[in-house]
Amino acid sequence: MQTSYLSSIIKQFEYYKSLGDKVFNQLSIEELQKEFAEDSNSIAIIVKHLTGNMLSRWTHFLTEDGEKEWRQRDLEFEDTYTSKEVLVKDWNKGWNCLFDAITSLSETDLERIIYIRNQGHTVTEAINRQLAHYSYHIGQIVFLGKLVKGKNWKSLSIPKGDSSKYNAKKFSKEKGRRHFTDDL
Numbered sequence: 001m002q003t004s005y006l007s008s009i010i011k012q013f014e015y016y017k018s019l020g021d022k023v024f025n026q027l028s029i030e031e032l033q034k035e036f037a038e039d040s041n042s043i044a045i046i047v048k049h050l051t052g053n054m055l056s057r058w059t060h061f062l063t064e065d066g067e068k069e070w071r072q073r074d075l076e077f078e079d080t081y082t083s084k085e086v087l088v089k090d091w092n093k094g095w096n097c098l099f100d101a102i103t104s105l106s107e108t109d110l111e112r113i114i115y116i117r118n119q120g121h122t123v124t125e126a127i128n129r130q131l132a133h134y135s136y137h138i139g140q141i142v143f144l145g146k147l148v149k150g151k152n153w154k155s156l157s158i159p160k161g162d163s164s165k166y167n168a169k170k171f172s173k174e175k176g177r178r179h180f181t182d183d184l
Contacts, residue, residue, distance in 0.1 A: 005107075005110070005124070006102070008179065009102065009127055009131065010099070010102055010103065012131055012181075013095075013098060013099070013102070013131065013134070014181065015181045016134055017095050018181075019141070019142055020047075020091065020138050020141055022154075022156050024087070024088055024091070026145060026149055027043070027084075027148060027149070029044075029081065029083055029084040029087070031148045031149075032047075032081070033079055033081065034144075034148055036144070036147065042079060042144070043144050043145060044081050044087055045076070045077055045078075046137050046140055047081075047090065047091050047141070048076045048077070048078075048079065048080070048081070049073075049076040049077060050091070050094060050134060050137055051076075051090045051093060051094035052076040052094075053130075053133065054095065054097055054098050054130075054134075055068075055071070055094055056068045057098075057116065057126075057130055058097045058098045058100070058101040059097060059101075061101040061114065061126075062109065062112060062114060062123070065116065066116035066117070066126065067116055067117045102127070109123050110122065110123050111124070116129070142156060
């Protein structure tokens with residue numbers, strides 16, 4: 001069970017990262033920085049927040065509190081990106097930190113206790129907490145990207161009106177155990 005948990009959770013994180021990557025591919029830096037209302041977060045700000053969170057949570061994951069003293073969370077909500085390339089580099093830095101930490105785990109690590117702001121979590125609980133946090137924000141990124149692009153948006157899932165065609169393709173395959181991201 002635990003071995004399948006680790007491989008499954010890695011695929012889940014890869015899936016959510018890929019959604020962000022696909023949004024970035026459709027947008028310019030100006031579109032990434034668009035705020036729809038005063039005090040709302042642009043995609044760029046959400047990326048900055050996610051990167052800060054990932055670096056804090058996953059650096060020395062098993063041995064240090066997940067809220068690092070060096071993290072400046074409030075500054076994550078100020079957009080300082082000067083280019084799309086810098087934003088994507090930051091995004092990848094956060095994800096690389098996460099993947100380095102998770103791929104080094106063994107099934108015996110899953111019940112270890114780690115801390116986030118002095119609150120104890122099993123490693124499994126901490127991973128699940130971060131997956132929920134990141135998917136929440138990546139959903140925001142996708143939604144904002146769709147708002148920015150309007151009718152020029154390229155769907156990241158099953159386009160409207162294509163459910164029957166999508167299902168026919170899926171049901172044409174033999175039943176088998178596979179991860180939903182294997183076909184992406």
